Amino acid sequence: MAALDRSLISRLPLFRELTPDEQTELLRSARSSRYAKDTAIFEQETDAHSFFVLIAGHIRVVRTTPDGQQVIARYISEGEIFGVAAALGRTTYPASAVAAVDCVVLAWANALWPELARRFPAFGATTYRTVGNRLQETQTRVMEMSTEQVEQRVAHALLRLANQTGRKTDSGIEIDFPISRQDIAEMTGTTLHTVSRLLSKWEERGIIVSGRQKVTVKDPHRLVVLSENRDKG
């Protein structure tokens, strides 16, 4: 394996508080891998052996129900840490991680976590802050599913995707990885049919443009209105 270059991580918030030497040291214990689109980085319920940082690409975190239905827990963007079972004392991964596009990933063996967290406190702290954010986001999602209509939830989901992974184009903010109606349905607790109908309606009104596995938000503001308003359908 080639030595990993510090430039891989020096720009990422997760590592920014570390000195160059520390960054180099942290990298020395990591291994890097590529994952082709639609391959799994790890699978739900399997023994957690490593934790990861996404260097390039997008990852879909998916939980599968006992009867095989899938729910998308979240998307991971570049620079984010994921699969942090070790930091939370878990022995298995509670979900699967699947490359949404070709990805580059750094991995550390779980056994290294205690030492790394001790040696680089800022790294540990950032990780736990991330966990805290995800817990809150997940609870927010429970709230949305409890109190909002499907239309509001899908609007919220698109806005979140646009913010987190949106790429500005001349026609609007494009979600920069392939995402199907089915994916959006699995993020919002509805069916691909309902998502399709909503996107069609919004496209008619010029709020978005969408194609096969592709959504571009043209008018975020009107989407915000939809996400807040129980009526105004």
Added chain:
Amino acid sequence: MAALDRSLISRLPLFRELTPDEQTELLRSARSSRYAKDTAIFEQETDAHSFFVLIAGHIRVVRTTPDGQQVIARYISEGEIFGVAAALGRTTYPASAVAAVDCVVLAWANALWPELARRFPAFGATTYRTVGNRLQETQTRVMEMSTEQVEQRVAHALLRLANQTGRKTDSGIEIDFPISRQDIAEMTGTTLHTVSRLLSKWEERGIIVSGRQKVTVKDPHRLVVLSENRDKG
């Protein structure tokens, strides 16, 4: 304030890995308070000043939407740590904590967290394990809300309550704090009307008995069947 007795916490899993001396030391930096039923230990969005351990009672963790609707994030039982904003680098509480019955609570100033976590690694590790469990539970709840019918969700919620806080009586497993139909609705994303109808139906069939702010599970097994089965209404 009277000195806190080590017997308060020595039986709790959170502290069991600590030596008696360590337990005493940990207690020295804590303060204990009582909260009457329906009073708040902390409020959503306010500055997080402390983290807590519940010594006696039951606590409801509630999130309120911008338009005032409430969702119950979880119930805290005796011995559990809660309000751990500090450990996750948050500056405000993401939810409110309200005493479901009269409660006794230990509190530590947030500023103490780093030192305590360093000094008592087992304490920190247990806390993070708890956070990990809650994250997973919350994601499970998202899954349930995405894929299950209301009847299944309410059955799941009752089973969870019975397991976590159930008290065995001669007539079944009684949830040992006052819980209204409205509360159950806020846990499962439905309305008190629907909960009431379900409980009535289950009572007719002898699966539960229920009264005002009270539910006793008589036949957990049939409740499990209901929680798993999309039909068999």
Added chain:
DNA sequence: GGCAGAATTTGCGCTGGCGCAAACTCGGGG
């Protein structure tokens, strides 16, 4: 012991969104 208010039950009508099915469209591999 009685009363006011809270919690619960139950009826009824309506509808958002699901399930099913069929048609259509697009993009990539052969």
Added chain:
DNA sequence: CCCCGAGTTTGCGCCAGCGCAAATTCTGCC
């Protein structure tokens, strides 16, 4: 360049569960 299959759109019928409303039953307080 054409074909195949995945992804998407759209129509249609139905029903779980919500919203509203009213009646009923507790229960804690005075």
